[in-house]
Amino acid sequence: NAGVMQNPRHLVRRRGQEARLRCSPMKGHSHVYWYRQLPEEGLKFMVYLQKENIIDESGMPKERFSAEFPKEGPSILRIQQVVRGDSAAYFCASSPLLNEKLFFGSGTQLSVL
Amino acid sequence: AQTVTQSQPEMSVQEAETVTLSCTYDTSESDYYLFWYKQPPSRQMILVIRQEAYKQQNATENRFSVNFQKAAKSFSLKISDSQLGDAAMYFCAYRSPTGTASKLTFGTGTRLQVTL
Numbered sequence: 491n492a493g494v495m496q497n498p499r500h501l502v503r504r505r506g507q508e509a510r511l512r513c514s515p516m517k518g519h520s521h522v523y524w525y526r527q528l529p530e531e532g533l534k535f536m537v538y539l540q541k542e543n544i545i546d547e548s549g550m551p552k553e554r555f556s557a558e559f560p561k562e563g564p565s566i567l568r569i570q571q572v573v574r575g576d577s578a579a580y581f582c583a584s585s586p587l588l589n590e591k592l593f594f595g596s597g598t599q600l601s602v603l
Numbered sequence: 604a605q606t607v608t609q610s611q612p613e614m615s616v617q618e619a620e621t622v623t624l625s626c627t628y629d630t631s632e633s634d635y636y637l638f639w640y641k642q643p644p645s646r647q648m649i650l651v652i653r654q655e656a657y658k659q660q661n662a663t664e665n666r667f668s669v670n671f672q673k674a675a676k677s678f679s680l681k682i683s684d685s686q687l688g689d690a691a692m693y694f695c696a697y698r699s700p701t702g703t704a705s706k707l708t709f710g711t712g713t714r715l716q717v718t719l
Binding site for chain 1: 607648649650653694696711712
């Protein structure tokens with residue numbers, strides 16, 4: 491059973507471009523979480539999704555950020571018009587059921603030039 | 604809102620020795636969960652140990668154990684017989700039993716170096 495797969499591992503964008511980060515949860519997991527880790531800081535919650543539904547997006551910036559978890563395919567975190575402050579490691583985690591153990595991916599390092 | 608504080612940015616331990624990493628948290632809830640995660644250079648977040656607040660007994664996983672002091676809101680991690688592979692960032696995390704399931708609040712981390 492493959493773990494949580496995130497791609498790309500590294501993503502470089504210029505200011506104003508769009509960034510798309512992908513997360514394939516573990517097989518059988520229908521709960522997906524996105525976290526952001528700024529340099530020298532801990533992970534901060536962004537959004538929690540179940541299939542086709544956003545359950546909690548209280549950690550998402552109000553503008554430019556969106557997330558989806560379609561019925562088929564990976565979860566996508568989309569950042570429009572990136573700025574240098576968006577440079578961070580973005581982690582995805584999944585779990586099979588509510589309140590179950592989280593399994594993390596290895597993250598996507600986004601660098602904005 | 605809950606906060607998690609790790610006051611040791613860096614720690615060092617010699618191989619085979621014991622080291623303790625500190626964590627304090629602030630909450631008004633009586634029931635919650637606490638975790639220690641390891642993040643090696645690969646960036647993978649690995650769950651080391653978990654503690655339920657309603658359990659008085661301290662959790663133990665092989666060489667890893669915690670000292671959970673609920674009244675003091677303290678949750679330290681002890682690593683015994685340290686190994687080179689233990690070198691990593693260690694994050695303490697809090698999870699509320701209410702609200703969004705599995706929404707974790709992390710501390711800023713402690714970088715652990717293991718020397719020969």
